[in-house]
Amino acid sequence: MSRAGQQTFVYDRPPAIAAHASIVGPKEGQGPLAEWFDTVLEDDLLSQKSWELAEMEMVRRCVLDALNKAQLPSEAVQAMLGGDLNNQIIASSFAARTLGMPFIGLYGACSTFAQALVIGSALISGGYLENAACTASSHFCTAERQFRFPLELGTQRPPQASRTATACGCALLTAEGEAPLRVTQGTVGRIIDLNITDANHMGAAMAPAVFDCIAAHLADTGRSASDYDLIATGDLGWIGRNLLLELCAAAGLDMPADRLIDCGASLFSREQDTHAGGSGCGCVAAVSCGWLMKRMEQGELSRVLVVGSGAMFSPTSSQQAQSVPGIAYAACIERKD
Secondary structure (H helix, E strand, O other): OEEEOOOEEEOOOOOEEEEEEEEEOOOHHHOOOHHHOOEEOOOOOOOOOOHHHHHHHHHHHHHHHHHHHHOOOHHHOOOEEEEOOOHHHHHHHHHHHHHOOOEEEOOEOEOHHHHHHHHHHHHHHOOOOOEEEEEEEEOHHHHHHHHOOOHHHOOOOOOOOOEEOOEEEEEEEEOOOOOOEEEEEEEEOOOEOOOOOOOOOHHHHHHHHHHHHHHHHHHHHOOOHHHOOEEEEEOOHHHHHHHHHHHHHHHOOOOOHHHEEEHHHHHOOHHHOOOOOEEOHHHHHHHHHHHHHHHHHOOOOOEEEEEEEEEOOOHHHHHOOOOOOEEEEEEEEEEOO
């Protein structure tokens, strides 16, 4: 593995995405991307006693689905990298406990899946691992309890708020294999804080970090946005995507609007009344492992930059009137023809 510029890893042994799996909840299954997901849940409680246990079960099923596609037993997995939005990332860690895999817990808020791809690919390209299961999840009900109010209160959300996706995605990376998709580069973003204090306004809080990460990636690699079939952010929603385009225009960074999509803005339709769109760790994970990777395998797309974005705040920091800083990670996925 080598470096390009200040923030980008170049994976000289680019890991293959041997298999990938995606699971979404009932509302997500009514959205425009429904046909691209492997599993659409009929019951977002998954027959569990709590929403948190339901999210853990969703992670477990998603990881096993990816392993079954690759015909790899769980005991052969050398590391599971993942996280979620719960305190102490309990959905991921409890799933790892059940699966019995070596576990590297990550927290990048909604950027966690891209973070897992960047780190997992580095470990494989550097020769430290032969395979890694990269995953991230979120659940609308656990996130509402974690960051806002229990559902029983029926609290209304403001128009700029997004809806946390009930979703999970898992990509199995391997050092060897004939799978057509490869992770070729990864860019580690910086914490960017423009003093947004509205904890509901995730798009505004994260858009500056996404812009900074994309600009760093393009500068490090010497590429332009037009060198990618798609730049897929997650999850800025409709408002944040528009803000990102404004930031690009103000900085003179050429960003063709037809090449910039946002996973949160793609997961739901406007008619589903999710306000600013979708969010949550599982949103970019499921959309990437479903819609994007399947389109790449079908030959529709050859090179995609997945830019996961996260709002780095907690209930405590919000109650103490702290601002909401953002972070982003970018993973370049290419189809090997």
